[in-house]
Each structure stands twice: as structure tokens, then as C-alpha cells.
Amino acid sequence: ASNKHKPHIAIFPSPGMGHLIPLAEFAKQLVFSHHFSVTFIVPNFGFPIKSQKSFLDSLPEPITVVYLPPPVISNDLSGSLNPETLVTTGMTRCVPGLRDSLKALTESTRLVALVVDAVGTDAFDLTEELGILRYVFAPFCAMSLSLCFHLSKLDETGIKDYKDLPDPVEIPGCIPIRRTALPGVIKDLNSEFYKLFLYHTKRYYLADGIIINSLIDLEPGAFKVLMEDGSGKPPFYPIGPLLQTGSTTDDGTLCLTWLDEQPRGSVLFVSFGSSGTISQEQLTELALGLEMSEQKFIWVVRIPAKNAANGVYYNAQSNKEEDPFDFLPNGFMERTRARGLGLLVKSWAPQVQILSHGSTGGFISHCGWNSTIESLTHGVPLIAWPLYAEQEMITLMLTQDLKVAFTPKKNENGVVGREEIAKCVRDLIVGEEGKLLRKKTTELKDAAAMATSEHGSSTKSLAQLIQIFENHNVLPLKK
Ligand code: UDP
Numbered sequence: 001a002s003n004k005h006k007p008h009i010a011i012f013p014s015p016g017m018g019h020l021i022p023l024a025e026f027a028k029q030l031v032f033s034h035h036f037s038v039t040f041i042v043p044n045f046g047f048p049i050k051s052q053k054s055f056l057d058s059l060p061e062p063i064t065v066v067y068l069p070p071p072v073i074s075n076d077l078s079g080s081l082n083p084e085t086l087v088t089t090g091m092t093r094c095v096p097g098l099r100d101s102l103k104a105l106t107e108s109t110r111l112v113a114l115v116v117d118a119v120g121t122d123a124f125d126l127t128e129e130l131g132i133l134r135y136v137f138a139p140f141c142a143m144s145l146s147l148c149f150h151l152s153k154l155d156e157t158g159i160k161d162y163k164d165l166p167d168p169v170e171i172p173g174c175i176p177i178r179r180t181a182l183p184g185v186i187k188d189l190n191s192e193f194y195k196l197f198l199y200h201t202k203r204y205y206l207a208d209g210i211i212i213n214s215l216i217d218l219e220p221g222a223f224k225v226l227m228e229d230g231s232g233k234p235p236f237y238p239i240g241p242l243l244q245t246g247s248t249t250d251d252g253t254l255c256l257t258w259l260d261e262q263p264r265g266s267v268l269f270v271s272f273g274s275s276g277t278i279s280q281e282q283l284t285e286l287a288l289g290l291e292m293s294e295q296k297f298i299w300v301v302r303i304p305a306k307n308a309a310n311g312v313y314y315n316a317q318s319n320k321e322e323d324p325f326d327f328l329p330n331g332f333m334e335r336t337r338a339r340g341l342g343l344l345v346k347s348w349a350p351q352v353q354i355l356s357h358g359s360t361g362g363f364i365s366h367c368g369w370n371s372t373i374e375s376l377t378h379g380v381p382l383i384a385w386p387l388y389a390e391q392e393m394i395t396l397m398l399t400q401d402l403k404v405a406f407t408p409k410k411n412e413n414g415v416v417g418r419e420e421i422a423k424c425v426r427d428l429i430v431g432e433e434g435k436l437l438r439k440k441t442t443e444l445k446d447a448a449a450m451a452t453s454e455h456g457s458s459t460k461s462l463a464q465l466i467q468i469f470e471n472h473n474v475l476p477l478k479k
Pocket of ligand 1: 275
């Protein structure tokens with residue numbers, strides 16, 4: 001009977017650690033702070049993504065995980081499509097399986113809401129039938145969300161070509177964005193993925209609300225416009241920062257004990273998110289640049305991208321067995337180890353714990369939104385090294401608006417050379433510029449701590465959402 005009493009929330013995530021991590025933290029808050037129960041209903045794309053499955057399987061017990069049955073991807077979808085189109089189309093093909101899972105949940109629990117990830121809005125059709133609420137969870141920043149709404153407006157004015165977009169694009173409440181810094185998906189307005197993206201974006205209006213992993217004080221301009229009365233947009237619930245909590249691996253423990261021995265603010269953390277990779281040439285320059293800087297570092301080394309000129313690569317399917325360290329320059333590991341300069345980690349490090357450690361003084365990041373918010377909320381300034389998606393836009397926000405980062409200059413081949421890297425690293429860790437950036441990030445750190453404190457803005461947003469979930473009376477099936 002107690003199962004029927006407390007609200008149950010179903011979550012329909014899209015793949016990618018950058019999506020699963022904040023969704024899992026949201027689920028943990030519902031379960032541990034509010035005694036809800038939660039089920040992740042995971043789409044199936046016909047290929048296993050090992051790291052994501054082990055992440056989901058390790059979630060604490062009150063969170064249940066259901067895997068939808070294969071195959072949702074038939075031959076017409078395999079191979080030829082780019083990964084984003086594959087995922088977006090695959091999500092839609094999972095909707096019938098999702099219906100069965102949701103129906104089963106309505107029988108065993110008090111299911112009150114479905115939360116879908118950015119491209120899962122086709123699942124909204126089911127919620128009407130089941131009498132439950134529907135939410136979008138945006139694992140990105142308010143500026144990106146504003147861009148979504150802005151593009152759907154521009155589309156209505158008849159813009160059909162990238163070249164017809166204004167330059168810079170002026171998103172209400174945000175800094176102007178030069179066209180070349182827009183996410184890759186927008187470079188071809190006639191592509192299949194752009195059409196799908198726009199379709200989902202327009203369906204955001206149908207949501208009962210949009211939950212977002214940001215905080216008002218980080219993006220006050222964007223939130224002011226988004227949350228304006230009378231805009232016709234659904235309510236927004238900024239509940240960030242959602243920071244990864246939980247266990248760590250042996251490699252992870254090693255990072256933290258090594259950090260314990262380093263001076264305060266002396267270590268640079270280098271990582272390109274869960275799937276970002278750089279080219280072999282860039283990897284070599286980065287290694288030699290770090291060495292030349294003579295600053296301490298922890299570097300999450302990944303196998304370089306083979307086909308990308310300068311490392312724009314979405315690596316969702318990779319289960320490769322190669323050793324990332326084999327791609328480092330000769331003698332680099334031995335030299336840096338002998339000087340006690342750096343710690344190299346294969347593929348994955350406990351990022352949040354590293355950023356929260358007092359010895360960490362800077363971050364070379366690809367500026368995925370999670371990495372960005374994790375860095376800022378721990379007061380760590382950045383060297384912004386955008387690779388794909390909305391990362392160039394975030395870089396603009398960090399360098400021009402918030403002034404908490406700078407970007408290294410690429411040479412004529414699109415590669416950042418070793419001297420430039422060494423200079424940027426020194427500027428950040430021991431230079432005057434680094435001091436200024438650090439001062440700004442400390443202010444943001446304080447703002448983030450405030451937002452999640454007892455009476456803070458993110459705490460209030462979450463409380464409103466909880467109240468709505470608790471008060472929702474499920475009206476049984478319409479058919
Ligand atoms: N992450 C981590 N260890 C790593 C690499 C990534 O814990 O070695 C986490 C990171 O803390 C963040 C997420 O993975 O929460 C990456 O999300 P982000 O939005 O920064 O980038 P994406 O992977 O989506 O491009």
C-alpha cells in the first residue's frame with residue numbers, strides 16, 4: 001500500500017553520461033530528500049553502451065532501472081545516420097515500449113509524472129492517456145534553452161538557411177553569439193537532425209514544466225526572459241547545480257590522495273568530458289605543452305580521434321580495448337613522473353571530487369555544460385577548449401560574460417601548439433590573469449552555495465516541483 005501512497009516519477013533519458021549524471025542526481029534528491037520512488041526507463045538503440053549501463057546499474061536501490069527491449073533500430077536506421085539523428089529517431093521508436101512500462105508502473109505505484117530528456121518529447125502523447133504530468137529535463141544551460149526557443153521563433157519567420165540567420169544571433173537575455181559559435185546542428189538548417197531538433201524544441205511548449213541544471217544567479221539575463229509572464233512558455237525549474245555524488249574507483253582514490261600532497265591551488269585538471277577526443281597531433285602538443293609549463297596536472301587521457309582533423313568526435317559507441325597511454329609522446333610519462341609533475345588517468349576520473357579539492361587551481365575543459373557548472377560551483381577557473389555541440393557558445397559565456405576563462409589560440413592548422421598551451425597553463429595557475437579569473441569564480445561558487453542552501457533559489461524551485469508532484473491526482477486512463 002505504501003507504494004501507492006508516495007509519488008513515483010518515471011524518467012526517460014537519452015544516452016550520454018552528460019545526460020545520465022545530472023538526471024541521476026535529480027532522482028537521488030527525489031528519493032532521499034523527499035521519499036519519492038523513481039524508475040529510469042532506458043531506451044535501447046540496438047547496441048550496448050557499457051559505461052552507461054554500469055553507471056545505471058550502480059544507482060542506489062530506491063531507484064529502479066528498466067531497460068526497454070531491443071530492437072528499436074531497424075536496418076533503415078543503422079550505419080548511415082549520424083549519432084545524433086540515430087539517437088533522436090531511436091528515442092521515438094522506443095515510445096511503444098515505454099507505454100507498456102508506464103502502464104505497468106501505474107498498476108504498482110502512484111505514478112504522477114514522466115520526465116523526458118531533451119529529445120524525448122514524443123513520449124508526451126502517453127502522458128495524456130495515463131493522466132500523469134510531463135516534464136522536460138534540460139541537462140544544458142539557460143542560454144542553450146533560450147537558443148532553442150529563439151530558433152523555433154526564427155523558423156516561424158521563414159528562415160530556411162544558415163546564411164539567413166542574423167550574425168551575431170541575439171538571443172533575448174544572452175550575450176550576442178557569432179554565427180560560427182552556434183552548435184554544429186544549426187550549420188545546416190535542412191539536415192534531418194536539425195528538423196528533429198526543431199520538432200522537439202517546439203514540443204517543449206506542451207510540457208508541464210522544464211527542469212534545468214543551472215541556477216538563476218549564473219545566468220540571470222537568460223532566466224529573466226525565459227521566466228517572463230505571458231510568454232506562453234511552460235514554467236522553468238532551475239534546480240542546479242546537480243553534482244555527481246557517490247563511489248569512486250581505485251584510480252579515483254589515487255587522484256585524491258595525490259592531490260592531498262600538492263600545494264593549494266597548484267594543480268591543473270585536464271579533461272574533455274565523457275566523450276570528447278582530440279587528434280593525435282593535438283594530443284602530442286598538449287602533452288609537451290603541459291610538460292613545458294612545469295605546472296602540476298591530472299590529465300584524463302583518451303584514445304585520440306582517428307578521423308577528425310582537430311578532434312570533433314562524438315564517441316557514443318566506443319567500447320575499444322586500446323590503451324590511451326600508448327598514444328603519448330615517447331618518454332613523456334617517465335619524465336613527468338620522475339619530476340612528480342603529473343598524474344595520468346585512463347579514460348575516467350572522479351571529476352567532481354577533483355574540482356572540489358583545494359589543490360586544484362584550474363581546469364582545461366571542453367566546456368560541456370556539466371563540466372562548466374561543476375568547475376564554477378567549486379571556484380575553479382578554466383581554459384576553455386570547446387570541441388562540439390554548444391561548447392563554443394558556453395565558451396563565449398565564460399570568456400566574455402562571466403570572465404572566468406580564457407581560450408588558447410589555434411595555429412593555422414587548427415591545432416593549439418605546445419608553447420601556447422604552456423603559456424596559458426602558467427597564466428592560469430601562477431599568473432596575474434589567473435588571479436582575476438579566480439576571484440570571479442569564487443563569487444560564482446558562493447552564489448551556487450547560496451542557491452542550494454535552505455532558502456536558496458534552486459531549493460525553492462525544487463520544492464515547488466515536489467509540491468506539484470505531491471498534489472497531482474492521477475485521473476485513471478482515458479481509454
Ligand atoms: N566526467 C567524470 N569523469 C571523467 C569525465 C567526465 O566524472 O573523467 C563527468 C563530468 O563530471 C560531467 C560529465 O561526466 O558530469 C560530462 O558532462 P559534460 O556535460 O561536461 O560533457 P559531455 O560528456 O556531455 O560532453
